[in-house]
Amino acid sequence: MHQNNFLFVSVSSAYIPGPPGHPGPPGAPGHGNPVSQMGAEGTLAYVIDKSELYIRVRGGWKKVELGELIPVPQDSSTSALSQGLSRPSDRSLHLVALNAPFSGDMHGIRGADYQCYQQARARGLTSTYRAFLSSHLQDLSSIVKKGDHFSLPVVNLKGDVLFNSWMSMFSGNGAVFDPLTPIYSFDGRNIMTDQAWPQKLVWHGSSTAGIRMTTNYCEAWRTGDMAVTGQASLLQTGRLLGQHTHTCSNHFIVLCIENSYIQSPGRN
Numbered sequence: 001m002h003q004n005n006f007l008f009v010s011v012s013s014a015y016i017p018g019p020p021g022h023p024g025p026p027g028a029p030g031h032g033n034p035v036s037q038m039g040a041e042g043t044l045a046y047v048i049d050k051s052e053l054y055i056r057v058r059g060g061w062k063k064v065e066l067g068e069l070i071p072v073p074q075d076s077s078t079s080a081l082s083q084g085l086s087r088p089s090d091r092s093l094h095l096v097a098l099n100a101p102f103s104g105d106m107h108g109i110r111g112a113d114y115q116c117y118q119q120a121r122a123r124g125l126t127s128t129y130r131a132f133l134s135s136h137l138q139d140l141s142s143i144v145k146k147g148d149h150f151s152l153p154v155v156n157l158k159g160d161v162l163f164n165s166w167m168s169m170f171s172g173n174g175a176v177f178d179p180l181t182p183i184y185s186f187d188g189r190n191i192m193t194d195q196a197w198p199q200k201l202v203w204h205g206s207s208t209a210g211i212r213m214t215t216n217y218c219e220a221w222r223t224g225d226m227a228v229t230g231q232a233s234l235l236q237t238g239r240l241l242g243q244h245t246h247t248c249s250n251h252f253i254v255l256c257i258e259n260s261y262i263q264s265p266g267r268n
Contacts (some may be wrong), residue, residue: 002142003264010159013185018191033068034148035196040056041056041057041058042055042056043055044056044064045061046099049068052066053066053134053215053228062213075186091107091151091152092152092153092154092155092159092161092258093148093152093153093154093155093166093257094125094145094154094157094257094258094260095154095155095156095183095201095255095256095257095258096120096129096156096157096183096184096185096186096255096256096258097183097184097185097186097191097197097253097254097255097256098115098116098119098185098186098253098254099185099186099187099189099196099255100196101125101196101199101249101251101252101253101254102115102120102203102247102252103218103224103249103251103252104203104218104219104221104223104224104225104228104230104248104249104250105218105221105223105224105248105249106131106222106223106254107221107222107223108220108221108222109131109133109135109137109138109220109221111221112131112133112221112254113130114169115254115256116129116130116131116132116256117129119145119186119187119256120186120256122186123186123187125186127258127259128258128259129256129257129258129259130143130256130257130259131254131255131256132202132204132254132255132256132257133203133204133205133206133217133221133254134204134210134211134212134213134217135205135212135217135220135221136203136212136214136217136220137220138148138203139206139210139211140170140205140206140210140211140212141167141169141206141209141210141211142210143257143259144166144257144258144259148166149165149166150165150166150167151165152165152166153165154166154169154257155187156181156182156183156184157184157186157188158182158184159180160171160181160213162177162181162183162240163175163177163180164179166257169210169241170203170208170209170210170238170241172208172209173177173206174233174237174239174240174241174242174243175208175210175233175239175240175241176239177238177239177240178238179192179235179236179237179238183235183255186256191235191253192235192236197237197252197253199250199251199252200234200235200236200253201232201233201234201235201242201244201246201250201252201253202232202233202235202252202253202254202255203218203221203230203231203253203254204231204232204233204240204241204255205215205217205218205221205230205231206231206241207241207243208241210241213231215229216229216230216231216245217230217231218230218248219248223248224248224249225247225248225249226247226248228247228248229245229246229247229248230245230246230247230248231243231244231245232244232245232246232250232252235253240255248264
């Protein structure tokens, strides 16, 4: 039997024929059995309220014996699908660490941005990444494009959510996140546990609102002098914008943020 001869229909249980009996007289016009009058040979009819399946054969219908019930997991149900449609998982901004710690001398904000660019490309990431730093040229909160400030979650390299949106980080609470959610480097290491970063502090040079702190950004990230200070945050406290002042000779974590979600290769 060819698959293209099948037609799936739903009918009420009142319309399914019982066991075959002797042919009776024809009914009055318009009052025959709807099921017996419809469907060519090979048509399938499924009874929703009884979970029974019938197939049209020559001369009538036969019940199809169904096998064991296989439960459908809830996360693959229609409701889960609808949730997935309303919140696409691929639309996000990635927050990723450089593959080694840096002192306050990063050759300026452009030097830090270039490190983010190089390491993202080496990873095969084609969108733009910029250093997660305030400087004399920018406030940290302004790095991401305005159109993506509220609409996209900030996630780690593997897609785990760190913040619900970019601007939710700058409410003044120090950008609280779950420290059990890993932050990964471009080469895939968890900076929270990997000993390549012995001090779990991240440079940012910003206030809790993401505004540049001109006295605490290592002279716009151009010096590693012990006499100069930069603003950093201790990750174990669960704050990305904690307010800790350290000398610029320290080698701390430097993060990079995806500048914008790219919908197609043509978007810059």
